[in-house]
Amino acid sequence: MGKTVAVIGAGIAGPAAVLALVEAAGLTGGRAGDQAGLQVLWVAPPPEAGHDPVGETLAPAANPILARLGLSDAMAAAGHRVSHTTLSSWGGDQLLDRNAILHLEGPGLVLDRARFEADLRRHAEAVASRVFATRVSDAGAGDGAWHLTLEDGETLTADAVVDASGRGSVVARRAAERHRADQLVAAHAFLPHRDDSVEPTRAVLIEAVETGWWYAALRPDGMLSVAYFTDPDLLGETPTRDLAAWTALVAGTRHIGRWIEDAGFALDAPPSLSSAGTTWLVPPAGRVDGAPWMAAGDCAAAFDPLSSHGMTTALWAGARAGSVLSTALEGDDTALEAYARSVLDGVAGFLAQRRAMYAQERRFADAPFWRRRQSAN
Numbered sequence: 001m002g003k004t005v006a007v008i009g010a011g012i013a014g015p016a017a018v019l020a021l022v023e024a025a026g027l028t029g030g031r032a033g034d035q036a037g038l039q040v041l042w043v044a045p046p047p048e049a050g051h052d053p054v055g056e057t058l059a060p061a062a063n064p065i066l067a068r069l070g071l072s073d074a075m076a077a078a079g080h081r082v083s084h085t086t087l088s089s090w091g092g093d094q095l096l097d098r099n100a101i102l103h104l105e106g107p108g109l110v111l112d113r114a115r116f117e118a119d120l121r122r123h124a125e126a127v128a129s130r131v132f133a134t135r136v137s138d139a140g141a142g143d144g145a146w147h148l149t150l151e152d153g154e155t156l157t158a159d160a161v162v163d164a165s166g167r168g169s170v171v172a173r174r175a176a177e178r179h180r181a182d183q184l185v186a187a188h189a190f191l192p193h194r195d196d197s198v199e200p201t202r203a204v205l206i207e208a209v210e211t212g213w214w215y216a217a218l219r220p221d222g223m224l225s226v227a228y229f230t231d232p233d234l235l236g237e238t239p240t241r242d243l244a245a246w247t248a249l250v251a252g253t254r255h256i257g258r259w260i261e262d263a264g265f266a267l268d269a270p271p272s273l274s275s276a277g278t279t280w281l282v283p284p285a286g287r288v289d290g291a292p293w294m295a296a297g298d299c300a301a302a303f304d305p306l307s308s309h310g311m312t313t314a315l316w317a318g319a320r321a322g323s324v325l326s327t328a329l330e331g332d333d334t335a336l337e338a339y340a341r342s343v344l345d346g347v348a349g350f351l352a353q354r355r356a357m358y359a360q361e362r363r364f365a366d367a368p369f370w371r372r373r374q375s376a377n
C-alpha cells in the first residue's frame, strides 16, 4: 500500500525535503504520488505580501547539496553574487580580512534571498503530490499515523511528518523538548542606496561592539542589508520603533555607521526584530504512537547567525528526509536514529565553536553580552 509523508514549511528545509523525498521514491519527473506509491503532501504557506527575508550569506558547503537536489541551474541563473571578502573588527578596533574566523569553509554567495526561496518553492511545487497553501494549526499522532489540522479547516493524515516550520516547530514541539543557549535577537533593515556617485564596496562587514555585533552586506539588488545582534535587555524597546534611536545606535559604531554614510545608504526606517538565538530540540527525530517524524532546519536546531550556516544546515537536513523517512516507513529506524545523532552532534560542535569565536573578543570581556557567551552551553 502507498505511504504518505507530510512536509510542513516553505522556507529552506521544507522544499529541500519535498525534493529529496520525491527523489528517494525513485522519480525522475512528474508528481510523486502518481508513480511511486509515495504521496508527498506539502503544507506550504505562501509568502506574505512584501516578504523580504533577511540572511543572505550562503556557505559554499551548500553547493553540493543544491546540486544533488537538482538546483544548480536555478542557482546559476538567479543573479546571486560571489562573496569574496569579509572584513571584521572582532577582537580589535581595526577592520581586518578575517574570512578564516567567520567563514570556516571559505567564501560563499551573497544571495538574492527572496529569489532563492521562490526558486526552491517552484521546484518543490512541481513535484509534490499536493500543495496546501496554508498553515498547520494543530497536530497529533494516533493509530500509527499523524493527523494534521490546517488553518482552513481541512485535515490531513500522513504516515510520517517532516516538520520544517522554523523556530515555531508546530508539530515537533509536541514530541520533543526545546533547549536554548541564549536569547540573541536581530534588529535588521535593508537600506536603499541614494548616492550614484559612490560604488558601494562588496565586502561583508562584521563589527563587534560592547553590547553585541553588527553585520552589513551589499545585496545583489544594491540594497545594504544591516543587522545588529544583541540580547533583548540590551536593545531596549525604542530602536525598533523610533528611527532617531536606531540612527543613534548606528552612529555609535566605529565602522558600520561610517560605511553606511560614506557609501550613500539611507537609514530611512526603524529595523524589524527577529529571534536569532541558538535553540535545539531533543530529540530532533523519532516516533510518536509508532509514526515517524523528523524536525529539519531551524525547527531542529537554529544557530546564532555568526556561523552563517543556518540555510546550509536547513538544506542538509531537508535533503536527508528522503533516505531517513523511506527506511523508517519500512520499519527500519537506523537512518532516523543516525539523523537525530548527527543533529545533536552538530549542535555540540557549534556550541564549542561559538564559545571560541566569542572568546576571541577580549575588549568587552566583562560586558554582559560577551560574559553570557562564555558559559558552558
Ligand SMILES: Cc1cc2nc3c(=O)[nH]c(=O)nc-3n(C[C@H](O)[C@H](O)[C@H](O)COP(=O)(O)OP(=O)(O)OC[C@H]3O[C@@H](n4cnc5c(N)ncnc54)[C@H](O)[C@@H]3O)c2cc1C
Pocket (backbone or CB within 6 Å): 008, 009, 010, 011, 012, 013, 014, 043, 044, 045, 054, 055, 056, 057, 058, 059, 134, 135, 136, 137, 164, 165, 166, 167, 168, 170, 186, 188, 227, 274, 275, 276, 296, 297, 298, 299, 302, 303, 305, 308, 309, 310, 311, 312, 314
Ligand atoms: C537576522 C538573521 C540573519 C541570518 N543570516 C543568515 C545568513 O546570512 N546565512 C545563513 O545561512 N543563515 C542565516 N540565518 C539563518 C537562516 O535564515 C535560517 O537558518 C533558515 O531560514 C532556516 O530555514 P528553515 O526552512 O528551517 O526555516 P524558515 O526559513 O524559518 O522557514 C519556515 C517555514 O515554515 C512555515 N511555517 C511556520 N509555521 C507554520 C505552520 N504552523 N504551518 C505550516 N508552515 C509553517 C513558514 O511560513 C516558513 O515557510 C539568519 C537568521 C536571522 C534571524
